[in-house]
Amino acid sequence: MFLRRTIAAGVIMAILIGAVLTKLVQLQVVRHDYYVDLSQGNRVRVEPVPPNRGLILDRNGVVLAENLPAYQLELTREQVPDVDATLQVLVGLKLVEADDIDRLKRLIRSRPLFEAVPIRLQLTDEEVARFAVRRYDIPGVDIRTRLTRHYPYGALGVHALGYVSAISEQDLAKIDASQYAGTTLIGKVGVEASYEEELHGSPGFRQVLVNAQGRPVESDNPLQRDLQAKTAVSGNDLILSIDIRAQRAAEEALAGRRGAVIAIDPANGDVIAFVSLPGFDPNAFARGLSRSDYAALETDIDRPLFNRVLRGAYPPGSTIKPVMALAALDYNAVDPNQVRYCRGFFTLPGSSRRYRDWKPAGHGWVNMQEAIAQSCDTYFYAVAQTLGIDRLSAFLTKFGLGQRTGIDIEGEKPGLVPTREWKLKTFRDAERNWFPGDTVILGIGQGYMLATPLQLAHVASIIASHGSTFQPRLVTAVRNAHTGVVTRAPTHASTPVDPDQPERWKRVVDAMVAVMSSAHGTARATAVGSTYQIAGKTGTAQVFSVGQNEKYNEKEVEERMRDHALFISFAPADAPRIAVAVLVENGGHGASVAAPVARKVMDAYLLPDTPPKPETPKS
Amino acid sequence: MIYDDLQPSTARRTLTASARLLGKLRLDGPLLLAICATAVFGLVILYSASGENLALTRGQLLRMVLGLVMLVLLAQVRPKYLRMSAPWIYALGIVLLVIVAVIGDIGKGAQRWLDLGVLRFQPSEIMKLAVPMACAWLLHERPLPPNFTVVLVLGLLVLFPVGLIAEQPDLGTALLIAASGVLVVLLAGLRVRVIIAIMALLPALAWVGWGMLHDYQRRRVLTFLTPESDPLGAGYHIIQSQIALGSGGVFGKGWMNGSQAQLEFLPERSTDFIFAVAGEEFGLIGLLLLLGLYLFIIGRGTYLAMQCQDTFSRLVAGSISLTFFVYVFVNAGMVSGLLPVVGVPLPLVSYGGTSMVTLMAGFGILMSLHSHRKLVGS
Numbered sequence: 001m002f003l004r005r006t007i008a009a010g011v012i013m014a015i016l017i018g019a020v021l022t023k024l025v026q027l028q029v030v031r032h033d034y035y036v037d038l039s040q041g042n043r044v045r046v047e048p049v050p051p052n053r054g055l056i057l058d059r060n061g062v063v064l065a066e067n068l069p070a071y072q073l074e075l076t077r078e079q080v081p082d083v084d085a086t087l088q089v090l091v092g093l094k095l096v097e098a099d100d101i102d103r104l105k106r107l108i109r110s111r112p113l114f115e116a117v118p119i120r121l122q123l124t125d126e127e128v129a130r131f132a133v134r135r136y137d138i139p140g141v142d143i144r145t146r147l148t149r150h151y152p153y154g155a156l157g158v159h160a161l162g163y164v165s166a167i168s169e170q171d172l173a174k175i176d177a178s179q180y181a182g183t184t185l186i187g188k189v190g191v192e193a194s195y196e197e198e199l200h201g202s203p204g205f206r207q208v209l210v211n212a213q214g215r216p217v218e219s220d221n222p223l224q225r226d227l228q229a230k231t232a233v234s235g236n237d238l239i240l241s242i243d244i245r246a247q248r249a250a251e252e253a254l255a256g257r258r259g260a261v262i263a264i265d266p267a268n269g270d271v272i273a274f275v276s277l278p279g280f281d282p283n284a285f286a287r288g289l290s291r292s293d294y295a296a297l298e299t300d301i302d303r304p305l306f307n308r309v310l311r312g313a314y315p316p317g318s319t320i321k322p323v324m325a326l327a328a329l330d331y332n333a334v335d336p337n338q339v340r341y342c343r344g345f346f347t348l349p350g351s352s353r354r355y356r357d358w359k360p361a362g363h364g365w366v367n368m369q370e371a372i373a374q375s376c377d378t379y380f381y382a383v384a385q386t387l388g389i390d391r392l393s394a395f396l397t398k399f400g401l402g403q404r405t406g407i408d409i410e411g412e413k414p415g416l417v418p419t420r421e422w423k424l425k426t427f428r429d430a431e432r433n434w435f436p437g438d439t440v441i442l443g444i445g446q447g448y449m450l451a452t453p454l455q456l457a458h459v460a461s462i463i464a465s466h467g468s469t470f471q472p473r474l475v476t477a478v479r480n481a482h483t484g485v486v487t488r489a490p491t492h493a494s495t496p497v498d499p500d501q502p503e504r505w506k507r508v509v510d511a512m513v514a515v516m517s518s519a520h521g522t523a524r525a526t527a528v529g530s531t532y533q534i535a536g537k538t539g540t541a542q543v544f545s546v547g548q549n550e551k552y553n554e555k556e557v558e559e560r561m562r563d564h565a566l567f568i569s570f571a572p573a574d575a576p577r578i579a580v581a582v583l584v585e586n587g588g589h590g591a592s593v594a595a596p597v598a599r600k601v602m603d604a605y606l607l608p609d610t611p612p613k614p615e616t617p618k619s
Numbered sequence: 620m621i622y623d624d625l626q627p628s629t630a631r632r633t634l635t636a637s638a639r640l641l642g643k644l645r646l647d648g649p650l651l652l653a654i655c656a657t658a659v660f661g662l663v664i665l666y667s668a669s670g671e672n673l674a675l676t677r678g679q680l681l682r683m684v685l686g687l688v689m690l691v692l693l694a695q696v697r698p699k700y701l702r703m704s705a706p707w708i709y710a711l712g713i714v715l716l717v718i719v720a721v722i723g724d725i726g727k728g729a730q731r732w733l734d735l736g737v738l739r740f741q742p743s744e745i746m747k748l749a750v751p752m753a754c755a756w757l758l759h760e761r762p763l764p765p766n767f768t769v770v771l772v773l774g775l776l777v778l779f780p781v782g783l784i785a786e787q788p789d790l791g792t793a794l795l796i797a798a799s800g801v802l803v804v805l806l807a808g809l810r811v812r813v814i815i816a817i818m819a820l821l822p823a824l825a826w827v828g829w830g831m832l833h834d835y836q837r838r839r840v841l842t843f844l845t846p847e848s849d850p851l852g853a854g855y856h857i858i859q860s861q862i863a864l865g866s867g868g869v870f871g872k873g874w875m876n877g878s879q880a881q882l883e884f885l886p887e888r889s890t891d892f893i894f895a896v897a898g899e900e901f902g903l904i905g906l907l908l909l910l911g912l913y914l915f916i917i918g919r920g921t922y923l924a925m926q927c928q929d930t931f932s933r934l935v936a937g938s939i940s941l942t943f944f945v946y947v948f949v950n951a952g953m954v955s956g957l958l959p960v961v962g963v964p965l966p967l968v969s970y971g972g973t974s975m976v977t978l979m980a981g982f983g984i985l986m987s988l989h990s991h992r993k994l995v996g997s
Contacts, residue, residue, distance in 0.1 A: 002933055005806050006921055009941055013917070016948050017910065023955045027865040028903045035865025039878055046855065114855070 048182030051201030054235035079140030160274035162190020163282030201235035241270030249604035269470030317539030320445035373514035384443025457581035464576035536569030538590035567594035645990035661968030686979030693983030715742035755934035764808035791962035871902030
């Protein structure tokens, strides 16, 4: 039995070894000449063919990010005799900065031996000429034409679009390197980063014959017929909900200030405009920033790289009052028709501390609608005190405050809705307790509460749609670059707020309309001459301290201690198509500074206009 | 003239003396000679493949000597003790594998090594010998061919450690251990209908398993099976090693003259892909010599296995010899592009790892099993 098995094993082994020998004979005898050619002098290099990155378009098809050809300097390590010496030569030719050598060496080492590593993006014609003269002294370094990212409108919408820039070592750790063979740029923030997978596509390759220096040789070589190739699959195009007209109107209206504007379609969460100023030119990143250029952007006191829409957390100020009113109605804590007397300040029972109204003389007798329209503080101090912190924070949370809205780009901050537990965890000793005074000032959006401009627009959108909560989104559809088939992204709705209480919503919306149109409405100046009805709420948030990272400057400190101006709004009030939140850092009053910005965005979006023309972009 | 026959020559005397010594040490001369010849050839190749790295080559030599010591020591152990300890060694190996897996889980990364402070080793190396021994132990003194229940237990005995090792992930070693266990079962004999049943089940199982995979896992399997579809990743190895082999031709480019190897086009040239260096520098002739040595070792080992008298010895000896073949075949097949790239070293030649010591230990066991047989009633 054992003998028979052993003989069988012997036969199988003979067959298998026969297969190996056949393969070896085929390689070493039959195709010997072919492989000798490959190994000596002529070598086959596998050259990756990078995919075309998907385009980014606005809702009307205007191109916001495209690809243009550019010259790029690349180094292939397996063909460079001495990387250090080669880099030194390039420094001598002023093609590489001496400061960048260490970074480049690390980058070169981190990629495979046979891969061409881009060491300079977007060379000028003069630089190309300088290289061409010395080209034959520098084996393994070559200029190649590659598609590079271009943003025709420059800084317009940069905080939504994001930008691409050279793949860093950190990026390499996160991505599948073979998918990025031959690719130079990768999305870093915004849509470009969050939709990297859609935009990138997948690379192809082709085998090229190269001589010992690594340069491609003529195509009539007999080895040519054995070469293989595979075409790259382009990335998908993204269609954004952004409307470039509204976007531009917002940026122009806010120009020269620091702040944020965000407009959302209340019917589906589509982001119509997404502005954080100051911005920066994303083309500079695609071109490759030198170390000092980047440092300048990073240390700029106005923080151009900071995405205020997503990451700026501000006290919402009086813009929170409509939500407070809804909370009072929801818990049946206040009769909206009952008038209360405002004498210019509010005191807690048994305390003499005065919580002041912004109008020292007081608003006199006001009901809920008048309190919102005139932004009476004492009315809402009382509302907050009646409701108490636990009910307040629970209700604020229903509006998506204190949590990320879930917008489809990364980096969002959750803001803060304070609770007893939060204070207990955050502070020490006596400070840990929740005081009645903390609740009182929460009534006018001051104190511990923080919200991002995006959250404020989200709140406005919830009020506009009478409780529907859609996750804000920038990308509404994906277009296949090869087939042209457009796939629409689904909207994401979470639990609606009080959907069966239309009269409560109407009451608050009416009050917000009164802000814009009643005789004492705080933003009545803004609505003058508009053909549609606007609902809005102004806000002014106190700045308690200058940020720690900001440098002091006598004149600027004064400017930077000024209040933040806020405004939330939507229009048309009866059938809202756009909800807008505006924040102007140190802008002063919401009514005079922030509200006009919102009006301009609404005009640009709502008023009949000539169809969007792909205007000549500045190059 | 007549006295010449009575006065043996010096050479003959030496031969007789060494035969006696080998006999005393319970070693098999021809097998030992072939192993040493292969290992020395391996050192020569390694010196070139490592870029004339003397320190590295010396390290390999040290490992060889250590392996030979293991071989001689294990050859002295009586088969009875080997058999009795088999289940315990197996259990110890499993415990160590589980420990490694748990530490790996905590460390969130591939974990094969067990660090004992003074010494680090891979528990999977133990299993290379423990699995066939445990299988043979189970089959010892049982009617052959084994019945279905025993085959089922054997299957679990093999699959459990193989699964743990494949999870590490070390597919090459898992494959070798699976082969060593399966070979024991096959040598013990299976009823034809069991073999047919298993053959019939395999495609069905593969089909079900394929259905359970995620899309990205399927893609990974496909790339694994056809590396040519990924010339920027795994396919690069194969393209370069084929160029090395092919350009070597019949006679090779000469020692330390392989351009593919010396210019670092060939990846893993001193470990998994050293076969390509041999082929480039020594040509088809050199590879035939190397494969001839391997086949001699396998043939001699199988011959010794057949001479063993009890089931345990035969199965273990047979499995050790045939697993050695699997090593050679999988490595040569992978380097020449016949098989997908699996990390299996070329036995006795590839640099590093504890695999050299394990291989030698295996041959030590093989020699013990053969030399301790009772020479009665043959």
